[in-house]
Amino acid sequence: MKILLSNDDGYQAPGLVALHEALCDLGEVAVVAPEHNNSAKSNALTLHAPLYVQMAGNGFRYVNGTPADCVHIALTGLLGWRPDLVVSGINNGANMGDDTIYSGTVGAAMEGYLFGVPAIAFSQAEKGWSHLDAAARKARDLVRQLIDRGLEGPPWLLNVNIPNRPYDALGAFRVCRLGRRHAAEKVISQTSPRGEVMYWIGGAGPAKDAAEGTDFHAVAQGHPSVTPLQVDLTDHATLAAWSGVLAQS
DSSP states (O other): OEEEEEOSSOTTOHHHHHHHHHHTTSSEEEEEEESSOOTTOTTOOOOSSOOOEEEOTTSOEEESSOHHHHHHHIIIIISSSOOSEEEEEEESSOOOTTHHHHOHHHHHHHHHHHTTOOEEEEEESSTTOTTHHHHHHHHHHHHHHHHHTTSOSSOOEEEEEEOSSOGGGOOOOEEOBOOEEOOOOOOEEEEOTTSOEEEEOOOOOOEEEOOTTBHHHHHHTTOOEEEEEOSOOOOGGGHHHHHHHTTTO
C-alpha cells in the first residue's frame, strides 16, 4: 500500500506529524506538503512562479506552493510512482459545510481525486490540536477499514471532521451531507503604520443549516462526520428551466 500524505497547515504542523505516525505502519507513506500555512487556498495551482521541493530532516518533502501544488507535482513526476490513496490533514479546525469550498485540506485531497486516486481529507472540529492523538487514531481506523475493503469502486473523495474528544468519547463514523453557514463576519479594517487602509477577511459565520443528517449535527453529537464529495457543481435541477429561458436567445 502506497499513501501520499499532504495538508494545508504546512509540513511542520502537528496534525500532519500525528497523521503520518498513525498511518506509517499501513504501508509506504510519502509526505509532500506546503512549506508554510496555506489555509483557505482551495484548489489553487501556482502557474506563474517556479516551485521548489526541499527535504526536511524527518524525510518530509515540502514545497513553496499550495496544497494542490504539492499533490499535483507529486503525482506528475516527483514521486515516480502512483499512490493507492491520497490523504490530507489533519487540519487545525473544521472543514464543514461551506468551508469545503475554500479548504486547502480538501483541495489537496481533491487534486488526488481529480487524478483518479481515492482521497480523504481529515480535519479536527476545533482549533488548538486538543486530543490530536485521538483524532489521528480515529483517522487510522477509517483508513485501515477502507484498505481492508480494497479501496473499492471508482475513485472517491471523502471529507472527514473529527470532534476534539478523547478516543473513547468519540462516536461511530456518521455519513452526512454538508451543512451550511451564515455569511462570514464583517471584514476587519486597520490603518497601517504608513497610513494605508488594510483589510483582513472576517471569521466564518455560524452554522445556518445544522439539522440532523448534516456534518455540523454529527460532530456536535460527538461523531466524526464523513461526507462523500463530488466535483460537479452543475445545478442539474434547473438545467431544463434555463434551457427554456434561453431558448429564444
